[in-house]
Structure formats: structure tokens, C-alpha cells
Amino acid sequence: MNPQLWAVAVAGIVVLAAALLELIRSARARRAALICEGAPSTEPYILYFTGDGCTVCRTHQEPALAKLSGVRIDKVDAIAERDLAESFHVYTLPTTVVMCTNGKALHVNYGYASARKLEGQLADARSGLGATATA
């Protein structure tokens, strides 16, 4: 067979395997992060993990967060506050965590999360879904 065809096959298998591993890793990290607790608050809030070297944070995530009006956003430098980042299993930047009023993590987004997605997750937190989802 032509070496180009072999190369396409090998590259395709590597890409698929990487995508599968990424899915498994994010699912595991999300499960582990959802048992984490933060400070209780009167309103749901967002923990936003970022870093100096994160371009997507500046070009995509921060404009999306700016669209959420009246929501408390706690910006965390994942490098400087390594322990907090580790406790939420932050393995990629940006990472956003929607926190319930009882201080429990309800949703964890590894990678860019749109304003619409975050709005939906905040609505879940406001509706009291967090009390059961993180139990």
C-alpha cells in the first residue's frame, strides 16, 4: 500500500485514540472535582481557573464570562494557586466551575465554556439542583 495511505491511517488512529483518552480523562477529572467544596455563598458563583500562558482564556473565555451579568466570578491563577487547582483536578486552561450556594461544585467545564452553557449551569445551581447532583 502507498506510504501516504498508511500515514493517514496511522495519524487517524492516533487522533481517535487521543480524543478517546481525552474524553475518559475529562470524565474522570469531572467526577473527582464534583466532590470538592468551596466557600458557601448567598448566590451561585463561578470559579474561573486561568493563567498567564492561556490565550483562549483571554480571547474566548473572558469575553464569555463578561456576558454573565450579576454573577460573582472568582478568578484563580492555576499556577500560583496550585493546591486549589489540584483539588478541582484542573488539567487544562481555562477551567470553569459552577459552585452552588452550599459551596459544592455542580458543573465543571474543562476547556472553553460558552456564556450560554454557563447560564444554563448557573440556572441549575439556582434551582437547587446542586443539593442532589453533588451528593
Next chain:
Amino acid sequence: MSTELQTVDHSALKVNQTGIIVTVLVAFIGGVFYKPVELLIPLLAIVLLLGTFVPQLALFKQLYFQVLKPRGTVKPRPVQDRPEPHNFAQGLGGVFLAVSSALLVPFEFAGLALALLVGVLAFVNLAFGYCLGCQIYYQLGKRGLIRA
């Protein structure tokens, strides 16, 4: 935060990624008809590695700054950012292409597959803004292996 942000022109990065994708595709498809075209892969490795250590020699970025930007073909897109993760990602691409070049003679399909993966990652960065090299840079910084 550990270091000051600078203004990084993201259009230069996009032109660089486009250059990588086009060169890999030309080498890959051209190699079917005329094998010596695959020499573009080691040449691209040299261009990326040189550009990582001596920015003035970054061929595609210089094409942007010297030709495309002055002519208005590509509009500048300045973003407050750090250049180090992007340089790291470019260097990583250069290293992968150097390994790919070394593999081309004994295992042609493996060399081509590795070059193709570099092209795919450049495309993912260009189209979706996901930079794998930058994520590796973050992971190394988190472990204290580099100053991130």
C-alpha cells in the same frame, strides 16, 4: 501571575499555522507524485526551530510582518498575551518534524504520519484556538519544570 503580558499579534500566529498546514499538505500530497517534495518536511522543521530561537528568522511570521501586514492583506489582531507558550508550541512542532524527517528514510509512513499530526494540530489551533503545545507548557509550568 509570574510575568508581564505583552502585545502579541495573533494574525502572525495564524499566518504561521497556515504556513505549517500548507507546507505539510504540499509535502504529503506532492510526495505521491514526486518523492523529493517530501524534503519540505525537514525544511519546515528547520524553519520552525530557527524561528523559535531567532524570531527574526521565523519565515511565516516575517512573511506576515514584512509583506501581508504592510499590504493590508491580513489585518493585525493584537491581544494581551504571553509569547512564550506560542514559541514553545512552535519549537515542539519543529522537534516533531525533525523526528519525522529522521523517520522518512527508514519508515516513510511513520515520518509522514508524524508530519501529518503536526499539520492536524496546527489546523486545530487555527480553526478552534486549541493549542496543544501551550497546554503542555502549562502542565510543565504547573510541575515547576519551566517558568510558566
